[in-house]
Amino acid sequence: MEPDKAKMAEHFINAIPHCKALNMRLTDIGAGKAEMELPYDAKIVGDPETGVLHGGAVSALMDTCCGAAAMCHPSSPSGTATIDLRIDYMRAATPGQNVRTKAECYHITRSVAFVRATAFDDDDARPVATATGAFTVQRS
């Protein structure tokens, strides 16, 4: 990532207390696309027997990443909020591995951004989850 973009990305995460609490990282952003990472952490485990992360933490990652993709769309909305988000859980994320997600705002109107995202662990060939959502578009 270019230094100014990296700075913007860092600023974006630091401004969201919940993302900071989960130590999320924005690893790439631009032109309606965003990539984020959620480090594995024992405190956000959903199944204590297997150590698999809770779906809620994956939801927070994908929701944020989808919002970031909508925000950086070339039509430059001034703000966004989730209208609806559906997540399909394909498989459990491997315990101990970080979860990465890529989101793309594939269509935007004056008032609505349509976004989809896919989440992976270390295995790029088998997605952990996919998400599709609709987001509001705030125009300044």
Add this chain to the structure above:
Amino acid sequence: MPRPRPEPVQVVKQRRDTALSALVHGVPYINFLGIEFERRGDELTAILPFDDKLIGNPLLPAIHGGVTAGFLETTAVIGLAWSGLWDDIESGRISMESLTEGHLPRLPKTIDFTVDYLRSGLPRDAYARARVNRSGRRYASVHVEAWQDQRDVLFAQATGHFLMPSKDE
């Protein structure tokens, strides 16, 4: 034959509350968000006490959409597990000792979860209740409603499908 005397109320309550607490507090993510459950008979209400770390939009401020999703999913999973375990808890098939020692029953797995964000989550406590619309041997469908100040003014609702743990596991 005379009917057996009903159990003393505190015995009944202690059994149910112990089982619920073991189920809820055994999950790190639930403790991380600070979610608690209140029980009236078999009815559960999930409570999410407000905390700064739950904020997603500091300007409003508003609760993070991912927190809302996690809160609703937790309400659905615990509600579904609870309704499935109720008979086993009441009959004593699940021993309280094993539960408090951390031998938790397998929880249902989320297949998909759709959240409908109706209004922004305000910086105050939130509540949610789950309704199991269908619970079969393998699959279940659950609906969840969440509100803050007024029960009839929902800030989010969700529907999810779940894979039930197999009984012989």
